[in-house]
Amino acid sequence: MKIAMGNDHSAVEMKREIREYLEAKGYEVVDFGTNETASCDYPVYGEKVGRAVAAGEADLGILICGTGVGISLAANKVKGIRACVCSEPYSAKLSRMHNNTNILAFGARVVGAELAKMIVDAWIEAEFEGGRHQRRVDMIMDIEGR
Ligand code: RB5
Numbered sequence: 001m002k003i004a005m006g007n008d009h010s011a012v013e014m015k016r017e018i019r020e021y022l023e024a025k026g027y028e029v030v031d032f033g034t035n036e037t038a039s040c041d042y043p044v045y046g047e048k049v050g051r052a053v054a055a056g057e058a059d060l061g062i063l064i065c066g067t068g069v070g071i072s073l074a075a076n077k078v079k080g081i082r083a084c085v086c087s088e089p090y091s092a093k094l095s096r097m098h099n100n101t102n103i104l105a106f107g108a109r110v111v112g113a114e115l116a117k118m119i120v121d122a123w124i125e126a127e128f129e130g131g132r133h134q135r136r137v138d139m140i141m142d143i144e145g146r
Helices: 009-024 042-054 069-075 089-097 113-125 132-144
Strands: 002-007 028-031 060-065 083-085 103-107
Touching: 002 009, 002 042, 009 028, 009 060, 009 113, 042 060, 042 069, 042 103, 060 069, 060 113, 069 083, 069 103, 083 089, 089 113, 103 113
Parallel strands: 002 028, 002 060, 060 103, 083 103
Antiparallel strands: none
């Protein structure tokens, strides 16, 4: 599985730790940056990862900024993206099972690295249940076309 990652200046160290964690588990990670701690604009990285996932260049995406909020908002503007901010594993897991999210976001200033790893594991390992949830996800995606 190929995972695209992106972050702003507030999450360089968190991104590195999560990237290494995923690579150690055998996932292929495409890192869209930033790898600089100088202040930068999170929409740039949210859009890059959003476009990579929407184009099928990556299976899933993980975005990290200070809160996870701004970078997920940017990714959600890309057609085909369902990004969510999760600060605990339960919502992360259910966001895939019920909402078929394709990007996970979280805040480097909100969660510690060990909790972030639990959130990432819960999200990646969960599977979309389809059925009634497919209809609701279709309804969400239909909004993009109107
Ligand atoms: C950057 O200071 C901060 O605004 C950003 O990382 C993020 O939290 C925005 O949603």
